[in-house]
Amino acid sequence: MQPEYKTEEQKRAFYNSTAWRNKREDILERDNYECAWCKKDGGVTTKDHAILEVDHIFELEHYPKLALVDENLRVLCNMHHNMRHKRFQFAVRKKSKWDDERW
Numbered sequence: 474m475q476p477e478y479k480t481e482e483q484k485r486a487f488y489n490s491t492a493w494r495n496k497r498e499d500i501l502e503r504d505n506y507e508c509a510w511c512k513k514d515g516g517v518t519t520k521d522h523a524i525l526e527v528d529h530i531f532e533l534e535h536y537p538k539l540a541l542v543d544e545n546l547r548v549l550c551n552m553h554h555n556m557r558h559k560r561f562q563f564a565v566r567k568k569s570k571w572d573d574e575r576w
């Protein structure tokens with residue numbers, strides 16, 4: 474029977490399970506302890522720079538069958554993980570561009 478992860482309690486139980494803890498370690502190792510999004514931006518964020526978390530691409534709550542499927546898991550740094558789940562609002566900061574001043 475497929476378990477459900479809809480309530481906070483169900484989710485907590487999942488994240489505390491040995492199956493998840495082991496899987497989480499596997500994924501961290503698979504992805505070389507690097508945030509996938511930072512990597513895409515050309516940066517390297519490893520466990521030395523940030524807290525790394527393993528993210529469900531298709532969310533646990535809606536896709537319980539994919540809870541422990543490798544292809545559905547990726548490493549994100551704490552910042553990107555929060556951003557992805559919109560746990561807090563990010564102020565959009567534009568990168569200051571180097572403008573040549575021409576007359």
Ligand SMILES: [Zn+2]
Nearest residue numbers: 508511550553
């Ligand atoms: Zn990141």
